[in-house]
Amino acid sequence: MSPSAIPPRAAAAAAGPTPTKFTLPDLVSHCGFKLRINRHRKQVTSETKRWLFQGDNLVGKARDRYHGLKAGLLTAMCYPDAGAPQLRVCNDYLTYLFHLDNLSDDMDNYGTTTTADVVLNSLYHPYSYRCPARVGRMTRDFYKRMLPTASRGCQQRFIETFDFFFQSVTQQAIDRASGVIPDLESYVALRRDTSGCKPCWALIEYANNLDIPDEVMDHPVLRDxxxxxxxxxxxxxxxxxxxxxxxxxxxxxxxxxxxxxxGLDLQAAVDFVGELCKQTIDRFTHARASLPSWGPEIDRDVQVYADGLVSWMVGSLHWSFETERYFGKEGRAVKQSQVVHLLPRRESA
Incomplete structure (x- = not known):
């Protein structure tokens, strides 16, 4: 069902008192896939921590945020079968991506464009591009460790989709500066790139040593x-x-x-988006059952890739209640009660 096919619930936020809480949809129960965790989690988490903190000014609250993020747990849930070197690259990248996401929240479109230039030059020319910016050094470092075993198609998809990420966060910065709230269709198109998920899908190929032909990756069912x-x-x-x-x-x-x-109130909007999420799980299950055959070897790799997407779906849901990024130290309690109490608006907002 498309968003427009879901009947809106009566509402307008202005019609009633300001809400103080809302109830989450139970997406974990609807996503009935098995959660698995990579056995190299602790080793890789320690290695990434040393990599992130070396010679750097991440101290105090910045370090606390890193520990509360629990990026190593997310990586271990999303790439459960990766070997230790591959898991390390994936974890370095995800930790770095959260760092970029935090930076982009405070950037204008010039800032995102400048950062994009450094990152993309570092990816396209990892052995020859020179830039002292820390984000460039980090990019070249993890990408050079990825290159020896990543297929050419995987490399290209990683860079192209990371480029899309920067284009979309630049547009997000423009919208934020102008106070624009986009329509749902425009938002969905933009959000598919601001999420940063697409480069993570390329890392599924890398983490599992897959070499899937471009024409297979471009098949409508696999894209779906x-x-x-x-x-x-x-x-x-x-x-x-x-x-x-x-x-x-x-x-x-x-x-x-x-x-x-x-014109929905908060709870109705949360229910609406929750229903869309449940529909995407059903859509994924239907698409997976509709995969064509390309022969035994490619079919095996495609199934491993699809399993990687499954791990991301179920892993991200469970991790969202383990990290302190969204619910502080109350994540597990919120997971049980499904009730979220609204934080007060910051004066600077």
Missing amino acids: LGEAANDLVTWSNDIFSYNVEQSKGDTHNMIPVVMHER
Whole structure:
């Protein structure tokens, strides 16, 4: 079902008292895939920590945020079969991506464009490009460790989709500066790239030593699988991150988009997005059952890739209640009760 096919619930936020809490949809129960955790988690988490903190000014609250993030757990859940070297690259990248995401929240479009230039030059020319910026050094470091075993198709998909990420966060910065709340269709198109999920899908190929031909990766059913997984991870993240984002006045989130476009109150908007998330799980399951055959060897790799998308879907849902990024230290309690109490707006917002 498309977003427009879901009947809007009566509402307007202005019609009633300001809410103090809302109830989460139970997406974990609806996503009935098995959760698995990579056995190299602790080793890789320690290695990434040393890599991130070396000769750097990440101290105090910045270090506390890193520990509360629990990126190593997310990586271990999303790449459960990766060997230790591959898991390390994936964990370095995800930790670095969260760092970029935090930076982009405070950037204007010039700042995101400048960062994009450094990152993309570092990816396209990892052995010859020279830039003292820390983000460039980090990019070249993890990417040079990825190159020896990543297929050419995987490398190209990683760089291209990372380019899309920067293009979309630049547009997000422009919207934020102008106070624009996009319509739902425009938001969905942009969010599929601001999520940063697409480069992570390329890392599924890398982490599992896959070499899937371009024409197979471009098949409509396989593309639909990736899009459905992206939508679940991204839209559920909008639900989980809404409380923190609303406290900062950030409107790049599907909840305020739906409230604005459809005149829904907060709970109705959360229910609406939750229903969309459940539909993406069903859509993924249907697409996976519709995969064609390309022969035994390619079919095996495609199944491993699809399993990797499954791990991301179920892993990201469970991790969202383990990290302190969305619910502080109350994540497990929120997972049980499904109730989120709204944070007050910050004065700077």
